[in-house]
Amino acid sequence: MSEQIKVPCVIMRGGTSKGVFFHANDIPRTPEERDRFLLAVFGSPDKRQIDGLGGADLLTSKCAIVAPSDREDADVVYTFAQVGIDKPEVSYDINCGNIISAVGHYAIDHGWIKAVEPITSVRVYNTNTDKVITLHVRIRDGEPAVEGDCRIDGVPGTSAEVGLDYSKTYGGVTGKLFPTGRVRDRVHVPLLGKSIDITIVDLGNLSVFFKAEDIGCTGVEMPHQFSQTTYDIFEQIRKIAGDMCGLDEKATMIPYQIMVAPPSRYELISGGTSIEAEDMDFVARMCTLGGMHKAFPVGGATSAAIAALAEGSVVHEVSGTHDNPRQVRIGHPSGMMQVYARAESENGAWTAKEVTFARTARKIMDGFVYVRKSRL
Secondary structure: OEEEEEEEEEEEOOOEEEEEEEEEEHHOOOOHHHHHHHHHHHHHOOOOOOOOOOOHHHHHHHHEEEEEEOOOOEEEEEEEEEEEOOOOEEEEEOOOOHHHHOOOHHHHHHOOOOOOOOOEEEEEOHHHHHHHEEEEEEEEEOOOOOOOOEOOOOOOEEEEEEEEEEOEOOOOOOOOOOOOOOOOOOEEEEEEEEEEEEEEEEEEEEEEEEHHHHOOOOOOOOOHOOOOOHHHHHHHHHHHHHHHHHOOOOOOOOOOOEEEEOOOEEEOOOOOOOHHEEEEEEEEEEEEOOEOOOOOHHHHHHHHHHHHOOOOOHHHHHOOOOOOOOOEEEEEEEEEEEEEEEEEEOOOOEEEEEEEEEEEEEEEEEEEEEEEEOOO
């Protein structure tokens, strides 16, 4: 009897992330069995994930569980899982906007949606946030296009654009765009020994924003320049904001913790290349699970874009441009990300009218992953 099982899977790059894609029918259904399965697939817990498909990085330890949808408003149902690296944890707290950009390719490749040139729209229901995101996939010769002129920082070269519309994703966790009913709140942070201003936004993924100068940072730090104390401060702010939103203590990834600062020149994490202050509206650094992201997640960028438009928020305060609507330009460790945003305020209540941006995606490998039965 074989000591391993083999399961069909596809490895895909979506935006600045890479993930393992499974058909929902091919993996265990119960939460406990599914988590054990995913940890075994990725080779976790192990900081190198040497015995699995994980890439030893938050951006490459991701999973998409996909199936056709029976909802009238969606073509595909998708669940995102962030698999722990050195800890035996699997989180379903968030949707990954980078990984979802590849879901349309996966669905079209599997014949669930007819490919129509030049663009096929795919409506994706995300179970993590209970929201529908629409993808616009370029089609060539009956297949999702790979080659194109769309460039995103953090990914070498250019590829075919995938357009994403996030305008209907507000309130996925709390039911409100600004969960506290305010664009700015003042909270006491024990590790800092003082109170600071924060802005909480729930669009894409629930996020909490705060100014770099308030926690003793410049805003242009890279992962190796953060001390453990700084990471602890990020986590404490996350918990404070989570309590304000009524989150369960089991939530470990949200709110995203996003530090912002005015535009400033800095060298990219890849080295040798700098991004100039005039090329961005503000600088942002995001942390989850005690680590800084080397790029910038879509679910955080959408919240950041709306926060940048909302007068009075901490993001609006540090932003170098205040036009509404506009392309909001976010400086992150790997470069710059653009999100087109349009928001309106009526009697102090803000609504997101449009939140769109471009990603790229492609299939890297399909086949089988072999999983040791002893891990299950």
